[in-house]
Amino acid sequence: MRIARWEHRGAVGEGFVVDDDVVRFPDELSVLDVLRMGLAELPWISDAAAAAAGSEPARRIPIADVRLLPPVVPPSVRDFVAFEEHVEGVVRSVSGGQGVDAEWYEFPTFYFTNPHSLIATDEAVRPPQTERLDFELEVAAVIGGVAGSDGANLEPDDAGEHIFGYTIFNDWSARDLQAREMKVRLGPCKGKDFATTLGPWIVTADEFADRLDDEGFLPIGMEVLVNGERIGTDLLSNMGWPFAELVAYASRNSRVMPGDVLGSGTAGNGGCLGELWGRAGSLTPPPLVEGDEVVMRVEGIGEIRNVVGAAVPAPRIGPARTRSRARPGAPVSASSAPSSTAAPSTAP
Template structure:
């Protein structure tokens, strides 16, 4: 099943994508309620929805939106090859810290700046705009589970489906703020693209390898030129282990999005800059079109829009460090 949200004229609808058509959910359901109900209930709803022939619309006549409005977005860093390349650009030498191997590290990014298919990104003023090619899991509900402290086998049942994720990055801003040993923050939170739809997890079972990794091919092109390609099975951890780790002493809820982290072998420009020792290929510029395709999912495309200058930033003021009021 493919689940989507779309704009049809002035109306926003949510439902299933069938071949070249979209069909609003039966019974007034929404993506949020379908995710909360879980995969089995979604299959039952799918059967009821397909009977409503009169409500079908050509996919070509609607504009797809981000397929989910996530309560939270966790973005992992699970590709060793990506870490090798980016570290070469940041530190001057390729280095994967020992701590990377210990656990699947992630950061939280902004759920309020989610972009849909074809929606242009409006970056901050930056000289090093970058994309990041990722596969993302979308969490669904499981009866009797609150999504807390899941084991990997139980966590697998919480994966409702998958979508493509582009974690836009302003590398110069990111480099500055991460020197403070915190972040990334403003180098990332201006936009994350998701889409074109959610493909339910059962559709991708044929791509699972013997170790439980999704061996789907992913590629990214800029203005039609192939920049990077990888198999998602090169992740250091399979998705159920990412979900389990996210829930550790915490909680995952329906609608949460968990990004794989950037694919290797050119999954972002930053990796290639580190390997090449120069800004080649060049940073993204206004008008560039980034197209990501992942086998079994589809294609997510977006153009780079005009940058938004937020104005000057006040620097820290020297403080006397007094311990008592004068």
């Protein structure tokens, strides 16, 4: 099944994509509601949606008449870096390093990105002022509820049950900002958090059950095109870890919740320009500029496409001030702090 969110005549709809139509969930359920209920509840939700649309035709709309939105409003977005080939190439262009650090092979590392900056397919991306705008071809797993589980400290054998479905994920990147930030040993932050494309919909995990190999990897094709030219292509199964292990790692000493989005990290073999720049030793192909169109396609899911819009100027923040590093001359007395139980002032 395909799950989507859309805008139609100024109102947001949430439901199924059926053939060439969108059909609203019954009882005004949201995508997040359905994710919390989990895959096991989908059959009756689908039947109820069809019955409601039969008696209220306005609940079923041609998809050509709606504007698709990001298919979920996620509580959090984690983005992994699970493709060795990508790491090998992009390290050269971002930091000037060589090879893949030994630590990459130990655990499936991720960072948290901004759930408030999601954009949809066919929406213009508005980057910061950057000289090295890049895309990242990824697939994301979307977490659903599982009866009897709180999503914490999952074993890899159980974590796959928490994957409700998959969607395409484009982690837009300003590589020059990213390179500067990561010299401070944190980030990426402003080099990444301005936009992430998610869409066009969520395809439920059961649609891929017979495609998983013996180790849990999903060998489906991925490709990215810029202005109609194919730049990169890969198999999702070239990840260093299957998605179930990414979910398990995310839940370690923590919790994954329905609606959480977990990106695979960027595919290799041209899954981003940064990888190619690192291998070529030059900005070839060139960074994205205003007017460029980026299209991503993933087998069994669909495609997303975005055009690069004008850059957004940012308010200026100056450099750090030089400080004296002065210290208190005597121990700080806690008794000098205001008491939280003090009576309110009666002064005028």
